[in-house]
Amino acid sequence: MSSSRSEARAATGQGAALAAGFLGWTLDAFDFFLVIFCLTAIGKEFQRSDATVSISIALTLAFRPVGAFLFGLMADRYGRRLPLMLDLVFYSVIEVATGFAPDFATFLILRALFGIGMGGEWGVGASLAMEKVPARWRGMLSGVLQQGYALGYILAAAAYFLFFDRWGWRALFFLGGLPALLALFVRFRVTESEVWQESRLHNWEHLGRAVLQNWKLFLYLMLLMTGMNLASHGTQDMYPTFLQRFWHFGPAKRSLVAGISMIGALAGGIAVGLISDRIGRRRAIIASLITAMLLTPLWAYAPGPALLVTGAFLMQFFVQGAWGVIPAHLSELSPNQIRGFLPGFAYQCGALLAGSVGTLEAVFAEHMSYATAMAATAGTVFAVTAVLAALGGEKRGHDFRAHA
Numbered sequence: 001m002s003s004s005r006s007e008a009r010a011a012t013g014q015g016a017a018l019a020a021g022f023l024g025w026t027l028d029a030f031d032f033f034l035v036i037f038c039l040t041a042i043g044k045e046f047q048r049s050d051a052t053v054s055i056s057i058a059l060t061l062a063f064r065p066v067g068a069f070l071f072g073l074m075a076d077r078y079g080r081r082l083p084l085m086l087d088l089v090f091y092s093v094i095e096v097a098t099g100f101a102p103d104f105a106t107f108l109i110l111r112a113l114f115g116i117g118m119g120g121e122w123g124v125g126a127s128l129a130m131e132k133v134p135a136r137w138r139g140m141l142s143g144v145l146q147q148g149y150a151l152g153y154i155l156a157a158a159a160y161f162l163f164f165d166r167w168g169w170r171a172l173f174f175l176g177g178l179p180a181l182l183a184l185f186v187r188f189r190v191t192e193s194e195v196w197q198e199s200r201l202h203n204w205e206h207l208g209r210a211v212l213q214n215w216k217l218f219l220y221l222m223l224l225m226t227g228m229n230l231a232s233h234g235t236q237d238m239y240p241t242f243l244q245r246f247w248h249f250g251p252a253k254r255s256l257v258a259g260i261s262m263i264g265a266l267a268g269g270i271a272v273g274l275i276s277d278r279i280g281r282r283r284a285i286i287a288s289l290i291t292a293m294l295l296t297p298l299w300a301y302a303p304g305p306a307l308l309v310t311g312a313f314l315m316q317f318f319v320q321g322a323w324g325v326i327p328a329h330l331s332e333l334s335p336n337q338i339r340g341f342l343p344g345f346a347y348q349c350g351a352l353l354a355g356s357v358g359t360l361e362a363v364f365a366e367h368m369s370y371a372t373a374m375a376a377t378a379g380t381v382f383a384v385t386a387v388l389a390a391l392g393g394e395k396r397g398h399d400f401r402a403h404a
Contacts, residue, residue, distance in 0.1 A: 123344015143273025
């Protein structure tokens with residue numbers, strides 16, 4: 001009887017940790033993509049071009065490593081739960097403040113601060129969830145966790161569709177206070193990672209030494225995550241603007257197409273994550289990226305709305321399918337003692353290096369069609385990232401507790 005109760009408690013703890021990481025990343029992405037959908041409206045109010053407003057996206061991405069560095073080190077020194085709660089409250093406050101930005105300079109500062117919060121959440125939430133869930137299902141549950149990003153996109157599209165015409169862009173950012181409620185869930189329902197408790201380093205000197213000893217692994221993961229961020233942001237960030245400028249779609253149609261593409265992302269993240277439990281992490285990532293590359297012409301040059309929607313769905317199925325493997329892959333490659341820091345910091349440094357892709361696409365589109373600008377960027381990125389994935393190592397199904 002006591003054994004069954006222990007198993008039930010363990011399952012409850014796994015579910016709560018996964019839910020916390022998933023919802024934290026969902027609300028992070030929701031806040032991030034509000035800027036994507038409202039880009040032209042923000043530019044109109046502040047009298048700025050698309051390319052200028054897109055600098056706010058690059059700023060958010062640029063400050064994400066700061067959050068990953070600070071909150072990641074805290075997670076390895078003091079546990080996963082406290083940094084996660086602090087991060088959720090921090091970016092909630094910043095997001096609400098964005099809705100009150102009186103000028104463009106203030107808006108840019110707030111988006112940079114939001115980047116700190118966004119950067120801190122992923123590494124802490126992913127390490128907590130991946131250390132809790134069973135190793136045999138880690139790939140599939142990794143896909144569930146990562147596709148909180150896609151759900152956040154869908155929620156942003158829905159909020160834009162339902163409220164933008166009625167209330168304008170500022171009101172949408174007031175919804176960004178919701179993560180503060182999630183912090184209460186973490187406080188009362190999520191238990192600390194047993195892997196961290198058994199592997200923790202008890203002073204900053206030892207933690208710093210562990211980080212420095214793994215500098216080669218960090219460099220590789222940073223390069224891989226640069227490619228992965230280029231793949232996702234290169235196909236997502238300017239996509240609503242592409243639909244507006246190239247297809248002349250209004251807010252309703254843009255929201256619908258983007259929302260359908262993210263349904264594809266949700267399905268792809270879970271499906272490819274599950275497949276990676278069978279064929280390996282690298283093979284799943286490479287196959288997804290190559291398929292996305294083959295789909296690029298349909299995605300960018302669809303001759304009609306039906307094929308446009310099909311291309312959008314399939315593109316995000318495979319791009320986010322590759323991404324669904326990432327939380328498990330990076331967690332398995334990282335040592336226990338620095339798992340809160342290393343995957344998240346490498347991820348966000350990659351986001352920093354990839355942060356200008358939206359601005360570059362907007363600039364390219366001033367000299368060629370939006371379709372060509374986005375297709376050329378995506379095809380190149382997919383090929384390079386597939387090669388980077390092939391060059392790395394793999395520890396599929398790695399038992400964290402055995403190496404505590």
